Amino acid sequence: MSDPVSSTPAQRLVGGLWCGDVLAGLPDYLEGRLEAPTLAAVEAHIAGCDWCARFGGAYASVVGALTEQLAEPEPVGREVADRLDAALDAGLDAGPGGGLDGAG
Numbered sequence: 001m002s003d004p005v006s007s008t009p010a011q012r013l014v015g016g017l018w019c020g021d022v023l024a025g026l027p028d029y030l031e032g033r034l035e036a037p038t039l040a041a042v043e044a045h046i047a048g049c050d051w052c053a054r055f056g057g058a059y060a061s062v063v064g065a066l067t068e069q070l071a072e073p074e075p076v077g078r079e080v081a082d083r084l085d086a087a088l089d090a091g092l093d094a095g096p097g098g099g100l101d102g103a104g
């Protein structure tokens, strides 16, 4: 079993938080969901811990890139477009009958 936190080069206690605490709170920190006291402690830690500052910056850029990527609509492939076209044509052909001259 490998614990991701144990792979950090050094566990430091800065601003009342350990590096592990900061890493665990990174997602909430980036989404602005941390309570004010916790937020202040995390920022104090990052200000005094170059490793967390670098890791946090890299993490934020990766999450930002992923979020942008996922927000973009997936381009529809040509094959899908062709099949959609065919399905629409078939639907029109097989549509409910009934001519305009039915009445009378």
Ligand SMILES: [Zn+2]
Pocket: 012, 014, 018, 019, 022, 045, 049, 051, 052, 053
């Ligand atoms: Zn740290």
